[in-house]
Amino acid sequence: METTLNGSRASAAVGDSGWRYLLGGLRTAVPVGSLAQAAEVAALAVAACADDADRHLALDIRRGRVLLTLQSAEHAGVTTLDVELAHRVSTAVGGLGLRTEPEVATGAPRSLQLLEIAIDALDIAAIRPFWKALLGYADEPGPDVLVAPLVDPLGQGPAVWFQRMDVPRPQRNRIHFDLCVPHDEALRRLDAALAAGGRLVSGDRAPAFWVLADGEGNEACITTWQGRDG
Template structure:
């Protein structure tokens, strides 16, 4: 299936607009991608759903669609490979995929359960990012993300992204590597409450809802992040 090129479809979408356009369909905006989790009953059904998704995207599949198959679910990810961001094309594909999967009796539904889609980043504090980034790229087999000189990504899409946080001076009482857990914006409050109930403490909410800084009982930090609060 080939779709005509429409001016503006490859332009990067603003986060709020992208989220508003597809959230009611069960898609969530996470780290410059649109993601949904489709419940299935078998690996065979997952393969059928994936095949249908690829056919629906047609010639745009290679540049925009990623599929992760499991016996219990299919995770669909949309992002422009050229821009490493969500575009109007991805929003359009999300709508088309939801309709196409519905024809198979499958759903992209926001009620599928907390944690069905999330992304993990590892943040490394650095005084000289340019000096340490090549080491981490080499030891992990990672590559720079397009147009992002502080991010490394797994070229095969298997491991979490690594990003480098610029430091002005050493902070020896703070862990130098921490996890950023990017969750759907409507799951952040629940994740925050669960972490606090499990013995964590809130270090800072100054940048919320972009991120909350938490610490475990020994002071090791982690952040819960969302797309919100990041648009100009």
């Protein structure tokens, strides 16, 4: 029976095979030497997922690597089947002498990541339709539309989510970036941002997220799945 997994269970189930849990999905990269090899990897991944490919697998083929995502379209999250499929894909890719890994390419300066845009709002219901129409986005599957992020149906742009404010905050930016990184990448990224002139605004909710700011006070968050299962 297919069961939805929380972040800690999903991460533990696939970490050794080079997949990482990010924003409700399992993600990995396969470094390749050519587009022809990338196409071969993609075909192997689809074959490994068999009849479940259309409902669980997403692919992004670029020069130098293939990005793979596994997520249940029905549950908008990771299930036990996604974990099984991840291991199948890793085994199939290994047959080519390649490997699934969290780095986007061998020697790359960073690992996998996903960008979200967060908008602070006093009345989410009033402004959410504007952003949905402007961006041509769709509702992420879920029971509560106001809580669910807006997502690009073509998978090209970052998700947009809304954070409720109690009172106006005119002296603070109202739109900020949330950068979701693998849990084992977060501290390295945090240190790099601080060394580049940033400052730590708050680490009270770490490792779920750290709030950072640039030299002029514009804020951004580094986020992980950790600290969210409770």
